[in-house]
Amino acid sequence: MFNYLRPAALMLLLLTLATGVVYPALVTLVAQTVFAEQANGSLIKNSQGDAVGSSLIGQSFSDPRYFWSRPSATANYPYNAAASGGSNLGPTNPALSEAVAARIRALKDADPGNHLPIPVDLVTASASGLDPHISPAAAQYQVQRIAKLRKIDESKLRELIAAHGEGRQWGVLGEQRVNVLQLNLALRNLD
Amino acid sequence: MNGPGFLQIAIYLIALIALAKPLGSYMARVYQDESVGLNRWFAGVERLCYRLSGVDPEQDMRWRQYAWAALVFNLFGLLAVYLLQRFQDVLPLNPQALPAVTPDSAFNTAVSFASNTNWQGYGGESTMSYLTQMLGLGVQNFLSAASGMAVLVALIRGFTRRNAQGIGNFWVDMTRGTLYILLPLSFVLALALVGQGVVQTFNPYQTVSLLETSNNTVDAKSMGLAPSPAGEGRGEENQTGKPTKQTLALGPAASQIAIKQLGTNGGGFFSVNSAHPYENPTPLSNFLEMLAILLIPAALCYSFGLMVGDTRQGWAILAAMTLVFVALVCVTVPAEQRGNPALTALGIDQSISAQQAGGNMEGKETRFGIVNSGLWAVATTAASNGSVNSMHDSYTPLGGLAPMWLMQLGEVIFGGVGSGLYGMIVFAIVAVFIAGLMIGRTPEYLGKKIEAYEMKMAAIVILIPPLLVLGGTALSLMLDAGKASIFNPGAHGFSEVLYAWSSAGNNNGSAFGGLSANVPFYNVWLGLAMLFSRYWLMIPVLAIAGSLAAKKTVPVGPGTLPTHTPLFAVLLIITVLMVGALTFVPALALGPIVEHLQMLGHH
Numbered sequence: 097m098f099n100y101l102r103p104a105a106l107m108l109l110l111l112t113l114a115t116g117v118v119y120p121a122l123v124t125l126v127a128q129t130v131f132a133e134q135a136n137g138s139l140i141k142n143s144q145g146d147a148v149g150s151s152l153i154g155q156s157f158s159d160p161r162y163f164w165s166r167p168s169a170t171a172n173y174p175y176n177a178a179a180s181g182g183s184n185l186g187p188t189n190p191a192l193s194e195a196v197a198a199r200i201r202a203l204k205d206a207d208p209g210n211h212l213p214i215p216v217d218l219v220t221a222s223a224s225g226l227d228p229h230i231s232p233a234a235a236q237y238q239v240q241r242i243a244k245l246r247k248i249d250e251s252k253l254r255e256l257i258a259a260h261g262e263g264r265q266w267g268v269l270g271e272q273r274v275n276v277l278q279l280n281l282a283l284r285n286l287d
Numbered sequence: 288m289n290g291p292g293f294l295q296i297a298i299y300l301i302a303l304i305a306l307a308k309p310l311g312s313y314m315a316r317v318y319q320d321e322s323v324g325l326n327r328w329f330a331g332v333e334r335l336c337y338r339l340s341g342v343d344p345e346q347d348m349r350w351r352q353y354a355w356a357a358l359v360f361n362l363f364g365l366l367a368v369y370l371l372q373r374f375q376d377v378l379p380l381n382p383q384a385l386p387a388v389t390p391d392s393a394f395n396t397a398v399s400f401a402s403n404t405n406w407q408g409y410g411g412e413s414t415m416s417y418l419t420q421m422l423g424l425g426v427q428n429f430l431s432a433a434s435g436m437a438v439l440v441a442l443i444r445g446f447t448r449r450n451a452q453g454i455g456n457f458w459v460d461m462t463r464g465t466l467y468i469l470l471p472l473s474f475v476l477a478l479a480l481v482g483q484g485v486v487q488t489f490n491p492y493q494t495v496s497l498l499e500t501s502n503n504t505v506d507a508k509s510m511g512l513a514p515s516p517a518g519e520g521r522g523e524e525n526q527t528g529k530p531t532k533q534t535l536a537l538g539p540a541a542s543q544i545a546i547k548q549l550g551t552n553g554g555g556f557f558s559v560n561s562a563h564p565y566e567n568p569t570p571l572s573n574f575l576e577m578l579a580i581l582l583i584p585a586a587l588c589y590s591f592g593l594m595v596g597d598t599r600q601g602w603a604i605l606a607a608m609t610l611v612f613v614a615l616v617c618v619t620v621p622a623e624q625r626g627n628p629a630l631t632a633l634g635i636d637q638s639i640s641a642q643q644a645g646g647n648m649e650g651k652e653t654r655f656g657i658v659n660s661g662l663w664a665v666a667t668t669a670a671s672n673g674s675v676n677s678m679h680d681s682y683t684p685l686g687g688l689a690p691m692w693l694m695q696l697g698e699v700i701f702g703g704v705g706s707g708l709y710g711m712i713v714f715a716i717v718a719v720f721i722a723g724l725m726i727g728r729t730p731e732y733l734g735k736k737i738e739a740y741e742m743k744m745a746a747i748v749i750l751i752p753p754l755l756v757l758g759g760t761a762l763s764l765m766l767d768a769g770k771a772s773i774f775n776p777g778a779h780g781f782s783e784v785l786y787a788w789s790s791a792g793n794n795n796g797s798a799f800g801g802l803s804a805n806v807p808f809y810n811v812w813l814g815l816a817m818l819f820s821r822y823w824l825m826i827p828v829l830a831i832a833g834s835l836a837a838k839k840t841v842p843v844g845p846g847t848l849p850t851h852t853p854l855f856a857v858l859l860i861i862t863v864l865m866v867g868a869l870t871f872v873p874a875l876a877l878g879p880i881v882e883h884l885q886m887l888g889h890h
Contacts, residue, residue: 100359106340107458108363108430111465114332115546116426119470123477123542127487130478135487137535137565139495147495150535152484152564157499158529166653178492178534179413180559182650182678184801186779187627188886192649192681196633213636216626220649223562223660223677229653233642268294270570271644271656280498 149277153177154228160206161245165276170225183221207241229273292658311589317467318440329466347453350833356457365401369393371423381416382491395810400424402821403431405796408805410558412536425543432550433464435705442709443594445835446733454832477545484568487541492534500531548579551703553673553796561676580672584701587708599851607856611700612669615689620661622686623647650678668693671703673796680799684883694789696867709828713748718862722848734840744827751823753870755792755816760785768808774801782878791816
């Protein structure tokens with residue numbers, strides 16, 4: 097086996113240079129040149145040029161005047177983007193039903209008059225804990241509440257949702273969805 | 288499932304099969320030392336590697352030499368990853384000043400990446416420095432994959448050579464696989480992913496103000512936000528106790544994600560792997576990553592056919608793999624789409640409509656919904672990839688059963704790059720042996736007689752993973768240290784342990800993530816399981832290669848079982864499923880099946 101020590105060590109070193117130094121450096125170089133915005137996190141900048149969020153990373157909303165994001169199970173606080181994580185609750189775990197029941201209560205307390213069925217994504221934690229989207233159904237469910245609290249027309253809100261909705265990519269891939277942070281930024285612009 | 292769901296699955300399968308032939312013939316040329324278009328770029332690098340490391344590329348290795356080279360090389364890779372983790376606190380490219388990784392976790396991770404498993408007990412963004420990710424984990428993503436493909440190529444040479452002593456040169460096979468196949472594919476995929484929004488930067492994590500809470504301190508009419516107070520953002524709170532800032536984890540992710548998918552590695556840059564929006568931001572990035580999972584394993588079937596001189600042999604194996612894959616997609620996706628009866632009881636709307644994906648959305652991302660989550664779960668466990676875009680622990684019992692069983696079948700339905708096909712070829716040897724017993728003839732496969740030695744080695748390959756999985760699960764459940772990590776109660780908790788051992792014992796790497804695996808007990812024992820399941824399989828496979836290469840070729844006779852027919856594909860499927868079912872049905876009955884009955888019974 098001693099015959100193999102030298103070639104193994106040197107091969108590892110050389111291929112580490114190729115795949116661990118040159119390759120990521122080259123990808124970074126091209127990425128930062130061609131796709132600078134995406135490569136740095138798709139940040140949303142305000143008029144002063146400060147980053148106010150990322151169009152890919154969700155934020156937590158509990159003020160009933162805003163659209164709420166999906167529940168998040170990240171460590172320490174919801175939407176902790178330095179420690180992504182899901183709940184990992186199993187389907188028959190009573191803790192899952194209890195968590196969902198509490199989320200239903202929170203939604204109903206904020207919006208007592210709403211008797212529509214609650215869309216599933218609005219009361220279940222996402223895989224990453226950072227899901228930037230909700231389903232169009234979950235956005236529509238919240239229209240009554242926000243319209244009442246902000247004293248604006250429901251139709252105005254539905255227009256906003258339509259404007260910030262994303263369809264299936266290329267008409268086929270993925271699911272219909274609405275970006276909550278962008279929707280809420282637009283909502284605040286209405287004031 | 289609805290129309291768009293079926294359409295997406297169909298597009299995926301068509302793209303996968305359509306790419307098998309062009310990529311497969313390209314890879315066959317690479318491994319047969321023929322000139323390929325990229326020679327212009329890489330031939331110089333390739334020769335330089337051999338010269339500097341003192342390798343004679345013309346040397347034809349016997350199987351023992353080939354195995355030693357592979358083992359020593361993998362051992363050095365393992366050591367490099369271990370040391371990088373242990374000393375990352377004093378090494379450069381650690382902008383978040385992350386501390387050194389603990390010895391048990393570093394051992395587990397080093398084994399995990401060297402053995403192409405990529406089981407992850409740690410959370411990437413809170414544990415690993417950019418340097419460790421790039422120079423340790425990323426490099427092993429390439430080299431473990433290239434090692435698996437090299438062993439496959441050596442096995443194929445066992446069939447094609449006659450009365451030969453050697454089965455090729457490990458250094459050449461491994462270097463050519465890395466330079467001509469994995470690097471160029473990864474480069475293209477990485478850039479496509481950055482275009483979709485996957486991050487690729489060496490800057491430190493980015494801190495941003497949160498819209499809702501920063502709103503409290505600023506004129507609501509102004510679009511501008513309050514200037515950030517000084518400080519480190521993370522965990523910063525306002526008077527109401529809510530965080531006012533968000534720290535966005537960044538890093539050189541795209542370059543690593545491309546190879547993690549192409550090399551069936553599966554180790555995520557971030558903790559939640561390809562569920563993270565910076566790792567898998569759009570449905571298109573999801574499609575490309577999912578395609579990359581099965582791309583090389585599927586194409587290698589075609590390379591195999593070409594190299595043995597009969598492409599029908601490759602198609603027969605690819606057909607067998609695809610049929611089992613599609614059947615299990617048809618278990619998981621509908622099970623997830625039916626949703627969770629416990630939530631229906633609470634009045635939640637889980638129906639599918641134009642407005643929502645519906646179904647069991649706990650642990651799934653909105654942009655992927657049910658179809659793309661379920662399809663990924665089956666693909667990632669069919670291949671020994673193990674990356675996830677949804678949390679398997681939160682799947683319905685039957686939805687989670689299919690991924691678990693796919694791992695238990697021995698990672699031969701596509702399987703790992705190289706390792707999947709060499710595992711499947713071993714099953715093919717067993718299948719012709721069984722057929723030979725039934726018709727009373729000496730079994731032969733691709734012109735080589737299958738005798739007692741090959742069958743002994745094949746038995747080792749097939750029996751070691753179940754032994755590790757069932758033995759390890761039993762051990763964990765008998766010891767308090769094993770039971771203490773269980774998160775979900777009841778039958779589901781049993782499934783968590785069984786899933787962990789199925790994953791480590793077959794080099795997959797995905798997990799029922801509720802299980803607290805980053806504890807010394809699981810770090811050490813699962814680490815050992817990954818080592819055994821990788822190398823105790825690789826060695827007997829190389830032994831088969833050596834034994835077959837030394838044999839003469841027997842001409843096709845009336846007693847030869849044709850191995851390119853639909854009949855043989857079915858026989859192969861039955862062999863794989865019989866071994867998998869007989870071994871694991873009792874264990875599965877205690878986990879997912881009991882839980883399924885409980886779930887139905889309660890509501």
